[in-house]
Amino acid sequence: MKKLPILALLILILGCAKEQPDLIVKANIKGLKKGTVYLKKIKDTTLVTLDSVIVNGNAEFELVTPLDSPEMYYLFLNKNSNQDEAIAFFADKGITEINTTLKNFVFDAKIKGSAQHSKWEEYKAMISRLNERNLDLIVEKFEAQKSGDTAKLNAIETENNGLLKRKYLYTVNFALNNKDSEVAPYLALTEIYNARINFLDTINKALTPKVKNSKYGKELQIFIDGIKKSNTNKK
Template sequence: MKKLLIAAFALTALVACDKKESDKNLHLSGKVEGLKQGKLYVQHIVDSALVTMDSIVIKGDSNFKSELQLSEPEMLYLSLDRGVSKSIDNILPFFAEPGTMTIETTLKEFYAKAKVTGSKNNDLYNDFKKIRMRYNDEQNKTFSLSLLAKKVNNTQKLDSLNQRADKLTARSYLDAINFAVNNGKHEVAPYITLTEIYDANIKYLDTIHKSMSPEVAKSKYGKQLTTFITERKKLEQLL
C-alpha cells in the first residue's frame, strides 16, 4: 500500500512538472560565441524598471536555453554580466513573441553581431532600425558639415545645412508614421510610435491608432498608445 501511495505521488508530481513546462510558451535558445563564464539575464520593463524574468549561468558552454511565459509579444532584453569587464555592450533588446526563438551573437560584439530569429515583430523592428539608421547617418553628416561651416563663418552654407537637417527630421518622422500604419497588425507598430515618434502631430498618432487591428489595440503597447493619445489630447486642450 505504501509503495502504491509513493508511486501515485511520483506520478502526480511528474504530471505537475509536465503541466508546468507546457505553460511556458516562449522557448528561447541561443549561443554567445566566446562566452565561457558569466551570467545572462532575460528581462523586461515593469513600471520603468528592468525586471529579471530568468537568469542563466554560463560555465564552459556558450549555449543557453530559457523557457518563459509570455502573454503577448513584448520587447525583452538579454543582458550579459561579464564579471570584471567594463564593456558597455551588455544589453540586447529583442521583440519576443510566443513560440520558438533563437539568439546567436558573440561576446566581443554582443549587440552588433546579434542575429535573432523566430519573431515577426522582431524582423519588422530590425527593418525599422535600418530605416532609422540611414537617417541618423545623414543627420550626423549634416551636423559635421554644419560645424565646419560655422567654423569658417559661412552663414549661407550653414543656413542651407540647417534646412537640410529640418527636412531630414520631417522625412524620418513621416517614414516612421508610414511604417507604423503599414504594420498595424503587429505589436511593433504601437511600440515604435510610443518610443520613437510620440511627439508627432496628434493627427498622425490618431492615424496610427486607427490602423491597428483589434488584437493589437488590445495588446500591452496598443493600450498604452490609446492612453497616451487620450492624455495628450487633454493636455493640448489646456495649452
Template sequence: MKKTIAVLAFSILVFACTSKKEGNMLVQGTIKGLKKGTLYLQKMQDTVLVSVDSVSLLGSDKFLLTDNVDSPVLYYLTFDGNTTNKRILFFGEQGNITINDKVEQFGFSPEITGSKNQEVLDKFYKIKGKFQNQRLEFIKKDFEAKKANDQALVAQLEKDYLKLTKRRILFTANFAITNSDSEAIPYIGLTEMYDASLKMLDTVNNSLSEKVKNSVYGKSFQEYIDRIKNSEK
C-alpha cells in the same frame, strides 16, 4: 526493498532536475566564447527591470531560457562578468526564438530569429539608420559652415534639415500603417514619433488592428495620445 527505494529516490531527483517550468516563449542559442557565467532573461515590470529566468553556463556556450508572454514586449538578455553593462534587446513573443552572438561583441550585432515583431523592428531600424547617417552629415556640414561664417549655407542647411526631419516622420508613419498588425508598431510610435503631429499619431493609432491596440504597447500608445489631447484642451 532498499533497491526499490533507491530507484524511486533517483527517479524523483531526475524529475526534479528536468521539470523546470517552461513558458510559452523559449529563448535559445549560442554565445560564442562564453565559457563561464550566468545568462539572465529580463523585462520591464512597472518601470523596473526584473529577471524572469536565468541559466548558469560552465564549459558550454549554449543556453535555454523561458517566460510566459501574454503580450509581446521587449526583453533583455544579459550576463554577469566583465560585460554586465552590455545587453541584447529583442522583442519577445510566444514561440521559439533563437539568439546567436559572440561574447567579445555581445549585443552589437546579434542574430535573432523566430520573432515576427523583431523582424519588423529590424526592418525599421535598418532604414532609420540611413536617416541617422544623413543627420550626422548635416551636423558636420553645419559645423563647418558656421566655422567658415557662411551664413547663406547655414540658412540653407537649416531648411534642408527640416525637410529631412519631415521625411523621417512621414516614413515612420507610412511604415507603421503598412505594418499595423505588429505589436512593434506602437512601440515605434512611442519611441520614434515624439515630434509627429497629433493628427499623424491619431492616423497611425487608428490603423492598428484590435489585437495590437490591446497589447501592452498598444495601450501605452493610446494613453500617450490621450495625454497630448488632454494637455491641448
C-alpha cells in the same frame, strides 16, 4: 496489478507533464567562457530582470519567461566587468534563437524568432540610413561653425529638418502598412511620440482589434488620451 481507468491515466499523464514557458530564448555566445546573462524588459520605465544564467564554460543556454503580449525584450551580458551590453529583440510566444559572439556581442547578433522582430528589423534598416546622414550633418555643422560659414549652416539646418520630417512620415506610413503588427503602436510610442497628435491618432485608429488590445496598443491609447486631456486643460 489493477488497470487504471482511462480518465485517471490521462490525469496522471497531464499532471506529470511540464508546462511549457511562454517564451524560450535559446542563445549561443561564441567565445564566452564566464559571465552572467540576463533576460530583461521595461516595466513602468524600469528595466526588470525576468531570468538569468551564469555561464561557466558552456556558451549555449536557455532563458524563459511568461509572456502575455508581444513585447520588446533585452538580452544583457555582464562579462565580469562594470560594463553591460544588451541585445534588443521583439518577442512573441514561442522560441527565439540568438547567436552572437563575445567580441561583438551586439553587432554580431543574429536573431531568429517572431514575425514582429522581422518587421522591426525591416523598419530599422531604412531608418539607419537616415540616421547615418544625420550623423554626417552633425560633423558638417561642427566644421561650418568653426569656419563661420553661415550659408552652409543654413543649408544644414534645412536638410536636417527635411530628414526629421522624412523619418516621421516614413514611421507613420510603416505603422499604417503594418497595423496588424504590435510593432505599429511600439514605433508610435518610441520613435514619434513627440509628433503631432493627428499622426498618433491616425495610427491608433487604424490598428486591428488584436493589436489595440496588446500591451503597446493599450499604452498608445493611454498616451494619446493623456495628450488630448492636457491640450483641453490648456484651453
